[in-house]
Amino acid sequence: MTIAVTGPFASGKSAFVGMLGDLGAHTASADRIVHDLLRWDREAIDEIGERFGEEVLGEEGVDRKALGRVVFGDPEKLTELEDILHPLVHDETDRLISFCCCEVFVVEIPLLFEAGRGEDFDHTVAVVVPEERQRAWASERGVDGATLRAIEARQLPPEEKANRADVVVENDGDLDRLKEKAEEFWARISGEKSSEGGDEEGA
Numbered sequence: 172m173t174i175a176v177t178g179p180f181a182s183g184k185s186a187f188v189g190m191l192g193d194l195g196a197h198t199a200s201a202d203r204i205v206h207d208l209l210r211w212d213r214e215a216i217d218e219i220g221e222r223f224g225e226e227v228l229g230e231e232g233v234d235r236k237a238l239g240r241v242v243f244g245d246p247e248k249l250t251e252l253e254d255i256l257h258p259l260v261h262d263e264t265d266r267l268i269s270f271c272c273c274e275v276f277v278v279e280i281p282l283l284f285e286a287g288r289g290e291d292f293d294h295t296v297a298v299v300v301p302e303e304r305q306r307a308w309a310s311e312r313g314v315d316g317a318t319l320r321a322i323e324a325r326q327l328p329p330e331e332k333a334n335r336a337d338v339v340v341e342n343d344g345d346l347d348r349l350k351e352k353a354e355e356f357w358a359r360i361s362g363e364k365s366s367e368g369g370d371e372e373g374a
Contacts, residue, residue, distance in 0.1 A: 297336035
């Protein structure tokens with residue numbers, strides 16, 4: 172069973188994915204995949220250097236801060252970067268799924284619907300958060316209002332993410348409450364797995 176978790180920046184989706192991992196899922200993150208691509212993938216590193224200049228390259232692959240200074244605030248350059256990375260993230264996600272031995276694979280993809288991948292998974296989950304809480308959490312991470320608006324401009328509105336997702340998790344409480352919701356979701360998908368197994372045995 173494959174599950175994609177999405178949501179706006181600073182919504183708690185990483186925490187939710189981590190909780191599913193604690194319950195037994197194999198987990199992955201598109202952001203982590205991008206981090207590894209920018210450090211190790213020669214194809215991606217060379218193409219980014221050609222497109223955005225040698226100044227974005229560091230001692231180990233792409234200097235993410237230098238790259239961010241070039242692309243953030245420039246929608247055309249940001250789109251160019253996403254055109255390079257999205258297919259590579261897509262391929263690596265599929266590779267991880269193909270080698271996964273766990274019954275449940277969960278991947279966090281912030282731009283899930285924006286990248287047209289919503290139909291690629293058995294379930295999609297949108298983690299949403301009250302705006303005031305999101306801005307407070309973003310501030311705690313050192314992300315100011317202007318940067319947050321730039322991030323949000325790349326994404327569908329939270330309401331649209333929620334409308335497109337199979338399941339919506341409202342992160343409007345503390346971590347214990349989010350954990351309860353993760354456990355409720357896990358129980359639901361575990362029930363589906365059991366039902367599928369029963370159908371196969373009876374076939």
